[in-house]
Amino acid sequence: MKKLKVAWNDVYRHPLPDNHRFPMLKYELLPEQLTYEGTLDNSNFFSPSPVAEELILKVHDAQYWNNLKTLNLSRKEIRTTGFPHSKELIEREITIMGGTVECAYHAKENGISMNIAGGTHHAFTDRGEGFCLLNDQALAAVDLLDRKAANRILIVDLDVHQGNGTAEIFQSNDAVFTFSMHGANNYPLRKESSDLDIPLADGIKDEAYLELLVTHLERIAQEFQPDFIFYQCGADILETDKLGRLGVSVAGCKKRDEIVLKKALELEAPLVCSMGGGYSEDIKVIVEAHANTFRLAQDLFF
Template identity: 40%
Template structure:
């Protein structure tokens, strides 16, 4: 089936979460990205809506006691504080739907070659605890799900969020079938880094030229070391110069060039790609949405 756009995955619950006033997490951005895409001409009916996963879907990969306590609202205060959200039934519903969205995006990418989730990138979640606004690691779960198919043995996760994908790295630590690549700010959260297959830590203030040169070298190195059947791409925009938590100096054109570099290289190699939007923490939601839209420009969804 030929589609005018690559499949896009979205659910309104992505942005439906009541948070304390001035909470750091920009929950409104997901609906904002959806609305901006529609304003740019994407038909509202083009979006595919995921259904929430169940706790049982998660315990196939993640620690059962953690999943049960978190979903049931009995996780202790310190563990919830590490996650960074107050517990609520809506938080769990939103998280289970968002993770499902990434798994659905991966399945659609296997069918169409490219698909994008309007959330995702919860890479700080480990098997037995959550951290940094991440409850369940959607990237690793999606990787394991696509490997059910006979034509997908090895998945490469390319994580370009400004924060190292520590949870993903730990989950894949002894899994040779998932190859992890993280290009991130070295002096940034998490303070205790895990070991990805390739880790590139960038200095504060790194600009477009150095960033793009480093990324090009990193991608070529990754593909020399690994011959994946499938790519999961975390296109976090907290690398942006105006991001409140990023500390890098990547411009909006630099973000677009980055996303095009990743997608073009994967296309040249004939690899299906599932994209998630990752982090981004400008308080100006309209400005933040515009930076996230660069991924959709690079993917040919909008001009």
């Protein structure tokens, strides 16, 4: 029987000092909420294994990975990532990476699969930044291509911040199409070139946002014809987000997810969702917006 498989285990809990906890809390609250309300039960969750080092080295620079895992990055490099490094943090990161890689194969079985973390799109070939150390969707995409499990992969990045690391990693890879819709005036100030970038004005509302998404997603679907889709479904596009600057409502954010999920169904392209950012003042709003993506997955796919 087909089932929504969701990557999560205890390692996802944040091994971080208190002053870094807030944005990470959702990774505990989200599975609790989804289980409590009955959207997911224990049979939906799977516990991912850490990603293979061999795969990391196909995407990331060997020197960078070596310094990262041995906690030997420079202080400046660590500061750019946004949080203090520890053995536990690296263990968490490689487990989340393994989650997205395994999700890809669950998605091939079931149509869709989701990771309760990931979307670490600011991780470049040779550096991390913005709370991202390694790039989960890039690792999973390269794994699929290597195993000939997919040939034309679309990465739909709708986090409010540009998927700059993902764009850089796939700069010269024609098998992967990178599509990023993001705040024009938001981090990163120096943007990379995705295959398609749609910069958004501050304060953009549901209607204008969704119209842009529908138009461009439709065009990409026709021209690129993906056979696999990764979706970075960051909830930092919300009007309540402390960093986002956009004006999208929770209902608009849900509609956004619906558009992407329905497109994957229509194309019969397996879809993997990674969570991405979300920094609304009220954590309940963040959890609600992310929970909507899982509720939609259950409604539309199963």
